[in-house]
Amino acid sequence: MGAASAAPNITMTAPAPKCPYIGRFAPSPSGPLHFGSLVSAVASYLDAKAHNGTWLVRMDDIDPPREMPGAADLILQQLQQHSLNWDGDVLYQSQRSGAYLATLEKLQHKGLVYPCQCSRQQLKKQGGIHPSRCQLKDPSAPAALRLAAPAQSQIEFEDIFQGQQRQNIKHEVGDVVLHRKDSLFAYQLAVVVDDAFQQISHIIRGSDLLSSTPRQICLQQLLGLLTPQYGHIPVATNPDGQKLSKQNLTPSIDAKTASANLASALRWLGLPLPKARYSASSHELLSWGIEHWQRKLISPVMEKVTFNR
Numbered sequence: 001m002g003a004a005s006a007a008p009n010i011t012m013t014a015p016a017p018k019c020p021y022i023g024r025f026a027p028s029p030s031g032p033l034h035f036g037s038l039v040s041a042v043a044s045y046l047d048a049k050a051h052n053g054t055w056l057v058r059m060d061d062i063d064p065p066r067e068m069p070g071a072a073d074l075i076l077q078q079l080q081q082h083s084l085n086w087d088g089d090v091l092y093q094s095q096r097s098g099a100y101l102a103t104l105e106k107l108q109h110k111g112l113v114y115p116c117q118c119s120r121q122q123l124k125k126q127g128g129i130h131p132s133r134c135q136l137k138d139p140s141a142p143a144a145l146r147l148a149a150p151a152q153s154q155i156e157f158e159d160i161f162q163g164q165q166r167q168n169i170k171h172e173v174g175d176v177v178l179h180r181k182d183s184l185f186a187y188q189l190a191v192v193v194d195d196a197f198q199q200i201s202h203i204i205r206g207s208d209l210l211s212s213t214p215r216q217i218c219l220q221q222l223l224g225l226l227t228p229q230y231g232h233i234p235v236a237t238n239p240d241g242q243k244l245s246k247q248n249l250t251p252s253i254d255a256k257t258a259s260a261n262l263a264s265a266l267r268w269l270g271l272p273l274p275k276a277r278y279s280a281s282s283h284e285l286l287s288w289g290i291e292h293w294q295r296k297l298i299s300p301v302m303e304k305v306t307f308n309r
């Protein structure tokens with residue numbers, strides 16, 4: 001996908017939701033917060049609070065094999081240590097299976113879901129894009145459930161930071177998995193169900209999720225749900241160009257240096273934090289950030305190298 005520029009086509013343009021502003025930060029507990037995830041948390045927090053909005057935290061703990069025991073609690077603790085205090089209760093995806101199942105059944109009743117036993121190798125041969133329908137090798141063996149993407153699945157939306165976006169789900173993504181062969185619900189389904197349940201109006205998150213946004217909008221449209229406004233901030237990378245993550249041994253943020261961590265995050269987000277304020281408390285830094293937050297300071301690039309952390 002990419003910035004829209006080509007000739008007009010039949011499109012499913014995402015309608016903007018009505019206010020009030022409800023934002024969210026939805027970490028996966030695959031490890032503690034690192035600088036990259038702190039930046040996402042701060043950006044979504046500041047954008048919500050600068051618009052007098054509500055800021056929710058949701059734990060995307062839908063994939064136990066990828067999770068680290070204790071990480072969910074640790075992340076919440078780290079947020080509080082940085083004065084990133086959320087509104088309301090934390091929602092845990094691990095407790096939402098009933099809602100995901102009900103939504104899956106809704107799509108099944110519309111005839112939009114079919115089973116698939118394709119292997120990774122088979123998918124690779126198709127360039128990773130699953131075609132419409134496929135043959136079941138063994139009807140009694142486990143199968144994933146895929147969404148039959150509509151033929152007219154050109155999705156367009158205006159990203160707050162990245163501008164106009166366009167993607168054809170059928171041709172660029174294929175039929176996505178909603179329920180995995182290992183019986184877990186897929187992230188794409190869960191995130192759409194929960195964003196609607198929490199009435200999220202604005203989603204500010206890392207640009208690594210930009211390419212999966214159109215398929216979430218497609219699902220919202222098939223389910224008759226409103227589409228939030230999306231804003232994808234650049235992903236923090238190390239000087240080697242790798243996204244900061246547990247996999248490349250990015251260290252956890254240290255609560256002992258909460259103010260310095262926040263000062264770095266504010267500067268990284270383009271805010272002109274004066275040097276004299278670097279040693280202010282977490283609370284003061286966030287208040288300053290709310291006052292000075294400007295969306296236009298975020299550059300429309302997908303990645304940004306992190307130096308001098």
Ligand SMILES: [Zn+2]
Binds near residue numbers: 116118134
């Ligand atoms: Zn298949």
